[in-house]
Amino acid sequence: MSEIDPDLTESQADFARRLNVSRKTITVAKQAGRLVMRDGMVLVAASLARYHATAGGRADVAARHAAERGNAIPMLASAATGAVTSPETAGNEQIDADRTRYKAIALHADNQLVKLEMQQAAGQRFPLESVKHEALGVGGTLRAAIERLIDHTAPRLVATLDQAERRRIVAAEVDAIRTQLRAEFPRALRRLRRAKP
CATH class of the missing domain: 1.10.287 (Helix Hairpins)
Structure with missing residues (x-):
């Protein structure tokens, strides 16, 4: 697969089609801070990395849903360990799901903090x-x-x-x-x- 231009942007609808998910799924991901936005558009390369890094739930369930949709979910390497997630190596799903959820919360908080700092620098917010x-x-x-x-x-x-x-x-x-x-x-x-x- 060819490298994605880091400055490539798409609408949320196009990004949903890229991932073969519903637009609602992308809207929820955006609200949870799982997408990187620029001027109202999805920054594709950064959003793909963050979306997959913060994916939660069970890999076997995700694979079953993908099979029902008629396409397989590619296995993703974990950013931290390089370990491949698959139904066979799902392991302790609850701990993974909790870790992923808290990671998404931390990312969302980081995004909000950056927004606040930018607004403060622009004179829209004050200490x-x-x-x-x-x-x-x-x-x-x-x-x-x-x-x-x-x-x-x-x-x-x-x-x-x-x-x-x-x-x-x-x-x-x-x-x-x-x-x-x-x-x-x-x-x-x-x-x-x-x-x-």
Whole structure:
């Protein structure tokens, strides 16, 4: 079999046809982190390696399903040991299945971590400590504004007997707080962007 170009990409439907499996199987594999994607397309060589390396279940069952579909499943060499998996050498299926499942989970976690790092580098995500710091700052601004509202409006409210005038005074102070907070959020975002590593 000829070498596959490492930059070759295919749609999920084409990749499913390549493996002679359903599109749903490929969708589930993608969600489990068993495929390598680039711009919404399947990166064929890397995805084939990862798909076969994270294949779980029993080899004898897979062979039976392949026979029912009319084609044999090629035996795959394990990346770690070079051992060939076949129905005769399946051995302890439960341990292999668990190991494969946890390997797929670890690969998925690694993929998510890489995505997070890329989003953080692009300024779409920020470190949790920085976000907490800015949230505390915005909370402090809100608290100070509410204390100011009480200090500034209480004497005027006592001096005014007209209910409509009291409502107008409180509404004006609340609008001032709203304006102040609207201005504070973009400032906090700018500080987060400047502080990113």
